[in-house]
Amino acid sequence: MAVEPHKHCPICGTPIPLNELVCSPDCQKVWDARLAQTKRTRIILYIIIAIFLIIWAIMTFMK
Template structure:
C-alpha cells in the first residue's frame, strides 16, 4: 500500500499534488495575504535598519 507522492497545503494541510501550491482559491487568498504581510515586514525592518545607520552616522560626525 504505497501512497502516491504528494504534499500538503501550507494553509489547511489538505493533501495536494506536487505541482500545486495550495488546494483552493480560499487558501490562495490567505497565502497571498501572508506573502504581502511578509513583504511589508521586510520593508519596515529594512527601513528601521537604514534609519538607525543614518542616525548612527550623524552622531559619529557630530563628535
C-alpha cells in the same frame, strides 16, 4: 500499500499534488495575504535599520 507522491497545503494541511501550491482559491487568498504581510514587514524592518544607521552615522561624525 504505497501512497502516491504528494505534499500538503501550507494553509490547511490538505494533501495536494506536487505541482500545486495550495488546495483552493480560499487558501490562495490567505497565502497571498501572508506573502504581502511578509513583504511589508521586511520593508519596514529595512527602513528601521536604515534610520538607525543614519542616526548612528550622524552621531559618530558630528562630534
